[in-house]
Structure formats: structure tokens, C-alpha cells
Amino acid sequence: MREGHEVAEFQTLEREELKAKIDRGDDFVLVETLPESAFKKRHLPGAVNLDDMGKVSEMFPDKDAEIVTYCTNFN
Amino acid sequence: MSPRAAWRLEGLGFGEVYDYVPGKADWSASGLPTEGTLASVPKIGDGARADVPTCSPREGVGAVRERVRAAGWDRCVVVDEGRVVLGLLREKELASDPETKAEDAMRNGPATFRPDEPAEKIAERMRRRGAAAVLVTTPDGKLVGLLRRDEAERLAERAASEFG
Numbered sequence: 264m265r266e267g268h269e270v271a272e273f274q275t276l277e278r279e280e281l282k283a284k285i286d287r288g289d290d291f292v293l294v295e296t297l298p299e300s301a302f303k304k305r306h307l308p309g310a311v312n313l314d315d316m317g318k319v320s321e322m323f324p325d326k327d328a329e330i331v332t333y334c335t336n337f338n
Numbered sequence: 339m340s341p342r343a344a345w346r347l348e349g350l351g352f353g354e355v356y357d358y359v360p361g362k363a364d365w366s367a368s369g370l371p372t373e374g375t376l377a378s379v380p381k382i383g384d385g386a387r388a389d390v391p392t393c394s395p396r397e398g399v400g401a402v403r404e405r406v407r408a409a410g411w412d413r414c415v416v417v418d419e420g421r422v423v424l425g426l427l428r429e430k431e432l433a434s435d436p437e438t439k440a441e442d443a444m445r446n447g448p449a450t451f452r453p454d455e456p457a458e459k460i461a462e463r464m465r466r467r468g469a470a471a472v473l474v475t476t477p478d479g480k481l482v483g484l485l486r487r488d489e490a491e492r493l494a495e496r497a498a499s500e501f502g
Contacts, residue, residue: 274356294340296343303375319347330344331356
């Protein structure tokens with residue numbers, strides 16, 4: 264890590280890994296970060312919508328929770 | 339946007355945060371299920387036949403032809419060990435010398451479409467180009483199945499009547 268630069272600590276997940284977690288029923292929160300309108304049209308199974316980071320504490324009071332985020336809309 | 343959210347969550351003290359970078363478009367394009375008001379709009383992945391015959395590039399065309407015809411099909415998709423599409427053997431290519439390897443007879447690089455393409459769009463394209471069938475693959479090229487035009491038309495009609 265270079266001094267003075269913040270580096271993201273989060274890890275990335277591939278499609279097959281995420282699918283396996285859903286199929287196994289792992290205890291985690293799947294979070295779509297797109298606007299609510301896009302979320303309502305189509306989202307991944309069991310996902311919740313977080314389009315405003317100001318809602319984080321209210322939506323996720325447990326900081327030990329495992330969280331998987333995703334975005335990218337359709338063309 | 340989601341990497342930024344993941345980074346912010348980490349910063350807020352969440353200990354275990356992951357980001358699925360390819361996201362929703364990749365998920366849907368792989369034919370995996372979604373939820374929401376548009377989740378049930380007919381897509382070509384709904385009508386793709388996963389039982390379309392496949393063969394390896396090293397197989398002889400003669401043996402492939404027998405197998406394909408016995409199964410009641412008129413074409414065969416040439417795939418690698420990971421089911422990634424390499425080419426297509428249509429009736430014309432299946433009629434090649436029986437000793438010819440599939441990789442030497444096949445039509446290279448056939449057009450492929452993702453499973454989440456709207457049925458109406460692809461049916462219209464097939465109609466315009468006179469295509470009898472198209473191949474449906476995941477974003478990384480793995481075969482999902484073969485979509486025949488009559489099935490594409492059926493899905494398009496359903497889309498128009500239910501969501502038009």
C-alpha cells in the first residue's frame with residue numbers, strides 16, 4: 264500500500280461463486296446499488312436495494328453481516 | 339457504483355464485503371433467474387433447446403452425422419471441453435466426407451446471442467435474415483442451447499400479448 268492512498272479492502276466475487284452462495288442458502292445480504300426504478304424492474308433473487316448510502320445504518324444494523332454488492336444495468 | 343458502495347461499507351466498519359463486479363447484466367445474460375416486474379418478459383433463453391447435439395472438434399463428421407440424425411436433429415454444435423462454442427455443423431457441413439474432422443468441416447464463429455435478449459427483437463432479426471435457428475450462449479461463450487425460429491416467434495407473440 265502506498266502511504267497516503269486509501270485502498271479498497273473489499274474482495275470481488277465471480278458469478279459462479281455468487282450463484283453457489285445463493286443455492287446453498289448462505290447467510291449474507293445481497294445489495295443492488297442501482298436506482299430504485301431499475302431495481303423494481305429486475306434484480307437478482309433475494310436482493311435488497313440500497314440507492315442511498317445514508318440508509319446504511321438503518322438497513323444494516325449488524326456490522327458483522329456479510330454483504331455482497333452489485334450494480335451494472337441492462338443496455 | 340457498487341465498488342464505491344462496497345468501499346464505503348468497508349469504511350463504515352462492515353467486516354466482510356464483496357462486490358460482484360460484472361453485476362446484473364452478466365447475471366441475466368447467463369440465463370440465471372431474476373425477480374421484479376420485468377423478470378417474466380419472455381427472453382430467448384426461455385426457448386433455447388439445451389438438448390441440441392454437440393460434438394468435439396476432433397470427431398469425424400460421419401459419426402457425428404449418424405448420432406445427430408438418430409436424435410432427430412439436423413445440426414450439431416461443435417464445443418470444447420468447457421462447452422464453449424467453436425463452430426456449427428449444419429446439414430451442408432454434416433454431408434461432408436465422413437472422415438473429415440468436425441473442426442475442418444464446421445462453420446466457424448457462428449453468431450451467438452445472450453439468453454436475456456428479448457424474444458421479440460431476436461424473432462424479428464431471424465425473420466429478416468431468414469435464419470432457421472440461432473445459438474444462445476453465456477457471455478463467456480458457453481452453449482446454453484439452440485433457439486428455432488418457430489419457438490422465437492411463439493415467445494415474441496407471448497411477449498406482445500402479455501407485455502406489449
